[in-house]
Amino acid sequence: MSHHPSYLGVFLTFARNSLIRDMTFRANFIIESISSVSWMIMNLGFYTLVYRKTTNIVDWDKYEFFVFIATTMIVNSLVQTFFMPNAQELSELVRTGGLDFALLKPIDTQFLVSLRRVNWSSLGNFVVAILLLAYALPRIDGWTLSIWHVLLYPLYIVLGVLILYSVMITLAATSIWLGRNQSLYDFWFYLTNFSRYPMEIYEGAWGTPLRQVFTFVIPILVVINVPARLLAKPLSSEFAWLGAFAFVATVLCLAVSRWVFKQALWSYRSASS
Amino acid sequence: MxxxxxxxxQKSYRVYQKKEGLWASLTGLFQREYNEVEAVRGIxxxxxxxxxxxxxxxxxxxxxxxxxxxxxxxxxxxxxxxxxxxxxxxxxxxxxxxxxxxxxxxxxxxxxxxxxxxxxxxxxxxxxxxxxxxxxxxxxxxxxxxxxxxxxxxxxxxxxxxxxxxxxxxxxxxxxxxxxxxxxxxxxxxxxxxxxxxxxxxxxxxxxxxxxxxxxxxxxxxxxxxxxxxxxxxxxxxxxxxxxxDRFSGHKVLTLQFADGRMPGDLARYGDVLEIVEPKARLRVARSSIADVLSSVLANNTIEDVSVEDPPLEEVIAKMFAHTANEKKSEAVLPVETS
Known part of the structure; x- marks a missing residue:
């Protein structure tokens, strides 16, 4: 026996077992995929209607905004595929005492509870989003693919997913203290709702403070805005700092969420048997 | 080794003391009473x-x-x-x-x-x-x-x-x-x-x-x-x-089988009568007096069969649990904190 668990091996087994499970309930899998894809397509239809009345929203024209929407879809589908089912289940694990078993395993507990389920049906949106990018990008005026796009876009997508994961696991960890946290999903929805629009929207007496809070305190505005802008807009020095900030924000978010999670575990007392 | x-x-838990009724639940939102439950007390x-x-x-x-x-x-x-x-x-x-x-x-x-x-x-x-x-x-x-x-x-x-x-x-x-x-x-x-x-x-x-x-x-x-x-x-x-x-039961169970219907009426003087199914009787006898009881029974009756056993383990343990549960009841649980 080697002394370090193979994290990749464990993750792949989780992914594999989840797929086997999803395939057992095929109809459910198909319905879930269809419903999430159709929800995104309706969303897209709505913005198409809006762009019939106007040529741009806070300086984002139709195809640029489609890139923004596609980015939102990519990030959200990744979060929903890998992290959402686990964060939701954490509350249940705490209430039923199932967390006991996670704590017994010779492997990082946060890793174990964060990735034990993979919700493959949520990847449907990922595919749709890639198609949308392929459709919208060539239609942006003067757009050409550069090496920076190829290198940085996936990287910032990953950073965005990690920021959202941190927020989510922090929220979920509170259920360890509260015993039950049903409002996790609602709160999550309110929060991510803000991240779904270009940050220029948040301006004025209310808007600016809101933007600052959601950039510097809970940096969810960085999640979509940075990769979407990188891909759809010409690179400008003005946003270079935001690109750099995204790195710092990700590291800080992960560190804070890890700290909160550890504190929560420490106070876990396990449900009665 | x-x-x-x-x-x-030691392990103690703080448990929220929920009172009965809606009003108590509402006041409980603001003022909670906790009990300290000592699950493990120095093992x-x-x-x-x-x-x-x-x-x-x-x-x-x-x-x-x-x-x-x-x-x-x-x-x-x-x-x-x-x-x-x-x-x-x-x-x-x-x-x-x-x-x-x-x-x-x-x-x-x-x-x-x-x-x-x-x-x-x-x-x-x-x-x-x-x-x-x-x-x-x-x-x-x-x-x-x-x-x-x-x-x-x-x-x-x-x-x-x-x-x-x-x-x-x-x-x-x-x-x-x-x-x-x-x-x-x-x-x-x-x-x-x-x-x-x-x-x-x-x-x-x-x-x-x-x-x-x-x-x-x-x-x-x-x-x-x-x-x-x-x-x-x-x-x-x-x-x-x-x-x-040995430790928790001071008794033995004595089973006697009397010869053709000659069971005496005053069995209780030998010990607690547990069961009588003629021609057999089961008695609970204090361990210290088992030898005396046995010789007295044998001297005064015609016995066909006899056995002396320990009481069943379940019974001894159940009795012991019940005993400690009573001890617990007499020891009031004190509310330790209100906040």
Whole structure:
């Protein structure tokens, strides 16, 4: 026996077992995929209607905004595929005492509870989003693919997913203290709702403070805005700092969420048997 | 060498005291009353490597809490414990790969998947060498006679079959210490017997250290020479099974069979009459006077058969539990804090 668990091996087994499970309930899998894809397509239809009345929203024209929407879809589908089912289940694990078993395993507990389920049906949106990018990008005026796009876009997508994961696991960890946290999903929805629009929207007496809070305190505005802008807009020095900030924000978010999670575990007392 | 060393181990919980009714629930939102529940109150215990020890005690006595402390699932309020030289609640990986906990009332296998998929996962988590994994798994499922069920989703297994799969999963990494929390709960007699047989064989073969809690005296009789009785979070007894009767029961059960209908009417003078089914009578007699009673009975009656036995273990233990429960009631639970 080697002394370090193979994290990749464990993750792949989780992914594999989840797929086997999803395939057992095929109809459910198909319905879930269809419903999430159709929800995104309706969303897209709505913005198409809006762009019939106007040529741009806070300086984002139709195809640029489609890139923004596609980015939102990519990030959200990744979060929903890998992290959402686990964060939701954490509350249940705490209430039923199932967390006991996670704590017994010779492997990082946060890793174990964060990735034990993979919700493959949520990847449907990922595919749709890639198609949308392929459709919208060539239609942006003067757009050409550069090496920076190829290198940085996936990287910032990953950073965005990690920021959202941190927020989510922090929220979920509170259920360890509260015993039950049903409002996790609602709160999550309110929060991510803000991240779904270009940050220029948040301006004025209310808007600016809101933007600052959601950039510097809970940096969810960085999640979509940075990769979407990188891909759809010409690179400008003005946003270079935001690109750099995204790195710092990700590291800080992960560190804070890890700290909160550890504190929560420490106070876990396990449900009665 | 000791596998488990416990010194002054304590665990108390703060429990929100919910009052009855809507109004009380509303005021409870602002002002809560907590009770301090002492689940474990300073336990000292040494268990040698290779021992198979039973934890007995009434519900809520602190048995499960102790096992959870020793598995590092929860942290103590005070005291120390070392298992295989590790402090459990530090949750070190080196420790976690050397023990296992099986809880009869909870399951860790993936509900919708065949057990073999969960076993695969354990192989990855514990990083068991594939060849060794196969060997151990095959040996375990053969011993437990569940090989043919490996491909069936866990939710379709019977309780007994599921328990056997849980045991297999827990033993795949060949733990040196095993904590079993009511592993036979809810099982039928046959399944119970199978699990006992397996545990006995496995422990004898591997010489691992096992702590078992169970409410089935049959488990204990079949498996453990040493018994630790916990009640109200304290150790009340630590010794052999037979010793429990000596220590907690001052009585013997005397069974007499009288010759053709000559049963005397005044049996009560010899001891408490437990049962009369002519021509037999069962009496409970104080241990100290058993010799006198016996000679007096034999001198005054025609006896065809006689036997002197210890009272049944279950009865002695039940009485002892009831006794400690009464002690507990007289000791009022004090509300410690309001905020």
């Amino acid at each position: 000791n596998a488990i060393e416990i010194r002054g181990l 000292d215990l040494d268990v040698a490597q290779g021992e198979f020890v039973a934890f007995l005690g009434p519900n809520g006595a602190g048995k499960t809490t102790t096992l959870k402390l020793l598995s590092g699932v929860i942290s103590p309020s005070g005291g120390e414990a070392h298992v295989l030289g590790h402090v459990p609640w530090k949750r070190e990986n080196e420790y976690r790969r050397r023990f296992a906990l099986v809880m009869g009332q909870k399951n860790q296998l993936w509900w919708d998947l065949p057990a073999q998929e969960s076993f695969q996962l354990h192989q990855k988590i514990y990083r068991i060498d594939p060849e060794q994994f196969r060997r151990t798994r095959d040996e375990l499922v053969d011993l437990l006679e569940v090989r043919h069920l490996l491909g069936q989703p866990v939710r379709e297994l019977s309780l007994g079959e599921r328990m056997k799969m849980e045991l297999t999963a827990a033993l795949l990494h060949s733990p040196e210490v095993l904590f079993l929390d009511e592993p036979t709960i809810g099982l039928d007699v046959v399944a119970q017997h199978n699990v006992q047989k397996f545990l006995k064989h496995y422990q004898a073969e591997r010489k691992i250290t096992i702590l078992l809690t169970s409410h089935y005296m049959k488990d204990v009789v079949a498996l453990c020479r040493r018994v630790v009785i916990i009640a109200q979070g304290e150790i009340k007894y630590d010794g052999s099974l037979a010793g429990i009767v």
